[in-house]
């Protein structure tokens with residue numbers, strides 16, 4: 587089976603992890619800060635906080651930005667459920683803004699319209715979680731402009747987009763989003779097995795996220811309620827254990843050595859798909875002129891005039907040993923969110939996309955031979 591995604595691990599990755607295994611610290615040692623510095627300097631961000639995964643990083647981010655029980659978080663329906671769940675962890679209400687049918691990212695026009703209505707009702711969101719879907723950055727400048735008008739905070743779920751660029755700047759630089767979150771799950775651009783990171787320009791937000799990562803406990807005198815003995819620590823907030831291990835951080839540093847190569851390979855694969863699929867009844871991913879996608883995914887849509895629908899194509903590809911995938915069912919269509927009152931039809935663009943979407947295999951180590959197997963199988967299947 588050719589998977590839709592997979593990690594790329596080489597001997598340097600293995601050696602880096604083994605070296606940590608033989609060292610004094612398996613967790614809470616010097617390697618996690620080194621990994622944080624590495625990602626921060628790659629992105630040009632002043633603060634990077636490594637976490638156990640992107641889900642915990644999203645939770646810590648929205649908490650650190652002040653999301654409270656009864657607060658309000660908006661996100662994009664075409665994302666992994668974690669983009670919405672982080673609001674529910676805080677006891678906040680979650681709502682969804684429809685996507686742009688071209689980029690599949692949250693529509694800026696839909697956001698602007700929904701904000702205007704929300705203001706008239708006196709119920710503006712506290713946090714908007716935007717998602718750089720498939721690795722393509724959102725229109726960050728336009729969303730930041732809406733932030734100045736309406737006063738919400740921006741969390742950029744860039745789980746798909748480490749290594750992507752927006753207007754020439756790396757995603758995570760902190761120019762637009764309040765916090766940017768990366769995932770290092772094995773299907774993503776670089777991996778630490780499980781792992782995530784939150785980047786921010788705001789030192790106070792970074793400090794709160796560090797506290798939340800480790801039980802809300804501090805050993806820093808300046809944060810404590812009074813003078814303490816040198817063995818004492820204080821718990822000053824209700825935090826979690828969201829730490830990344832030293833083993834994972836070592837893998838992350840080794841993977842960062844290859845991130846530009848990974849992105850170049852993904853972009854090459856995307857270009858080859860673009861060319862091979864020309865003339866077929868499918869919609870290929872749109873590349874915005876002002877950004878550079880990291881191509882975590884290569885999502886196509888099967889056009890209505892195609893002789894077969896997405897479900898049949900999906901099954902035929904499976905039958906040919908190609909494990910295509912679908913990203914994503916709109917989050918509010920999940921039973922958990924349906925039980926909260928969301929009805930089918932809520933975001934028509936998201937639902938139209940979901941009905942036709944298919945993610946083709948996309949990973950840095952996908953060989954030209956395997957990619958040809960994918961496109962040949964696709965052509966054979968779709969013409970029948």
Ligand SMILES: *Cc1c(COP(=O)(O)O)cnc(C)c1O
Pocket residue numbers: 639640641642665666668669717743745746768769770771780781782
């Ligand atoms: C993968 C992913 C997450 C969750 O990442 P984990 O590191 O597995 O917690 C969150 N949001 C999006 C958009 C993702 O693709």
